[in-house]
Amino acid sequence: MLKPLAPRHSVRIRHRIGPLQLDVDFELKQRWTILFGPSGSGKTTILRAIAGLLKPDHARIVSTVCPGTDQERRFTFVDTDAGIFLPARRRVVRIAPQQPALFPNMSVLENMKYGMGLFVRDATEEEARDRGIGELLARFHIAHLAEKDPNGLSGGEAQRVNLARAVASGGRLLMLDEPFSGLDMNLKDDFIASLLQRQADPRNGQLLSVTHDVAEAFQLSAEVIKIADGKVVAQGPAEVVLAEERARLLKQLQP
Amino acid sequence: MDTQALWLTLRLALTTTALLLAVALPVAWWIASGAGAARALVQAIVALPLVLPPTVLGFYLLVALGPLTAPGRLIIRALGHPLAFSFSGLVVGSVLYSLPFAVQPLVAGFRAVDPALLEVAATLGASPLRAFRTITLPLAKPSVVTAAVLSFTHTVGEFGVVLMIGGNIPGATRTLSIALYDQVQDFNYAAANRTAGVLLAFSLLTLVAIYWRGSARRSLLG
Numbered sequence: 001m002l003k004p005l006a007p008r009h010s011v012r013i014r015h016r017i018g019p020l021q022l023d024v025d026f027e028l029k030q031r032w033t034i035l036f037g038p039s040g041s042g043k044t045t046i047l048r049a050i051a052g053l054l055k056p057d058h059a060r061i062v063s064t065v066c067p068g069t070d071q072e073r074r075f076t077f078v079d080t081d082a083g084i085f086l087p088a089r090r091r092v093v094r095i096a097p098q099q100p101a102l103f104p105n106m107s108v109l110e111n112m113k114y115g116m117g118l119f120v121r122d123a124t125e126e127e128a129r130d131r132g133i134g135e136l137l138a139r140f141h142i143a144h145l146a147e148k149d150p151n152g153l154s155g156g157e158a159q160r161v162n163l164a165r166a167v168a169s170g171g172r173l174l175m176l177d178e179p180f181s182g183l184d185m186n187l188k189d190d191f192i193a194s195l196l197q198r199q200a201d202p203r204n205g206q207l208l209s210v211t212h213d214v215a216e217a218f219q220l221s222a223e224v225i226k227i228a229d230g231k232v233v234a235q236g237p238a239e240v241v242l243a244e245e246r247a248r249l250l251k252q253l254q255p
Numbered sequence: 256m257d258t259q260a261l262w263l264t265l266r267l268a269l270t271t272t273a274l275l276l277a278v279a280l281p282v283a284w285w286i287a288s289g290a291g292a293a294r295a296l297v298q299a300i301v302a303l304p305l306v307l308p309p310t311v312l313g314f315y316l317l318v319a320l321g322p323l324t325a326p327g328r329l330i331i332r333a334l335g336h337p338l339a340f341s342f343s344g345l346v347v348g349s350v351l352y353s354l355p356f357a358v359q360p361l362v363a364g365f366r367a368v369d370p371a372l373l374e375v376a377a378t379l380g381a382s383p384l385r386a387f388r389t390i391t392l393p394l395a396k397p398s399v400v401t402a403a404v405l406s407f408t409h410t411v412g413e414f415g416v417v418l419m420i421g422g423n424i425p426g427a428t429r430t431l432s433i434a435l436y437d438q439v440q441d442f443n444y445a446a447a448n449r450t451a452g453v454l455l456a457f458s459l460l461t462l463v464a465i466y467w468r469g470s471a472r473r474s475l476l477g
Contacts, residue, residue: 051374052377088378089377089378089380092380094379095375095378101371101372101374103372104372104394105393105394114376114379115380165379169379
């Protein structure tokens with residue numbers, strides 16, 4: 001059996017949003033990549049462009065499945081030069097927006113199933129799906145909320161369901177926008193551990209998350225892409241890319 | 256009390272409401288799902304019956320459905336009789352006349368659905384139709400109810416269009432509002448009083464029912 005290989009994504013976007021000129025070009029090389037930068041630097045816009053929720057002025061975004069093998073297949077999400085724009089629903093990319101957008105007319109469980117229901121073909125698959133959902137509910141500490149209506153959830157609970165829903169349906173690329181804001185410390189550590197465990201399996205696709213929190217970036221042991229004013233200023237391990245921010249943070253912590 | 260006219264009126268209002276929802280749902284969805292000149296034009300055309308005298312609409316329909324125009328001649332040839340002065344003609348007129356009352360609440364209701372929900376649905380693989388069916392439509396349910404009730408009551412209350420296109424044929428085109436007009440013309444004020452009372456009570460009760468549903472009120476105003 002072939003060793004499963006994670007898909008790879010290359011991203012080039014030029015897009016104008018108000019005063020900000022976004023101009024980035026990078027490749028997601030690792031299992032987990034972090035977009036790091038201050039608010040207003042264009043991080044969310046990058047996620048939205050990759051997911052297909054906005055049409056960039058100029059872009060080329062390509063997803064490569066099984067790279068480097070004879071089964072390699074390329075999916076062009078956007079290529080403005082060639083006039084290609086794949087609609088969001090065909091990209092197999094999941095996104096958990098910063099503001100949880102839970103479907104208010106469905107229970108937490110139905111929300112989780114929304115992106116996966118179509119792939120069930122028989123009873124065995126259904127059983128596997130239900131087992132997977134059960135595990136996720138437990139991992140995100142939301143099992144007791146499964147039958148609840150999203151309107152009755154607290155902010156932290158809604159955020160957990162938001163993340164669990166994006167994780168539940170898999171995909172080539174999972175994108176989490178400020179996923180841990182609004183979660184308390186213990187839960188946050190739990191999630192990071194389970195997401196790291198998830199990312200250890202290449203079948204689970206790549207993960208791209210957004211943060212402006214230095215400590216978080218270090219904790220995730222992921223590759224960091226540092227964004228400032230709509231440009232990539234550095235890409236590499238957190239220790240190298242965020243050395244300056246780390247020093248500043250440590251200085252602040254000194255008594 | 257002219258019970259034949261009462262039944263005819265209810266049959267007309269029910270048929271019109273069912274057809275209107277079938278037409279208005281896709282139209283409202285299309286209008287609500289974007290912006291631009293084409294949508295503005297369609298919305299304006301849909302809203303026309305709100306400002307036009309019903310007799311103007313009735314007159315154009317009478318001409319359009321009659322032997323003077325090509326579509327009218329086609330209908331006459333297909334059916335063997337003109338649409339005007341028949342129940343079917345009345346239905347066509349009523350659908351057009353009440354179109355804004357079905358479309359406007361639906362557009363308002365669809366527009367009130369948070370676009371972020373539809374974006375997430377798309378990234379979870381949902382087609383626009385599935386997102387509409389599973390998210391937009393259930394969330395806009397109060398607006399659908401409002402649209403149906405308004406279409407029904409507005410059809411019950413129409414007069415000008417019916418008079419122009421339907422005339423006054425008992426059992427075919429003679430609705431309650433026409434019967435009332437007749438009764439007054441005949442100085443039969445006692446009968447007219449009963450007919451008017453039925454129409455007034457019905458309209459008032461329906462409006463109370465709509466306003467009672469607090470959530471439906473927003474879409475009414477939208």
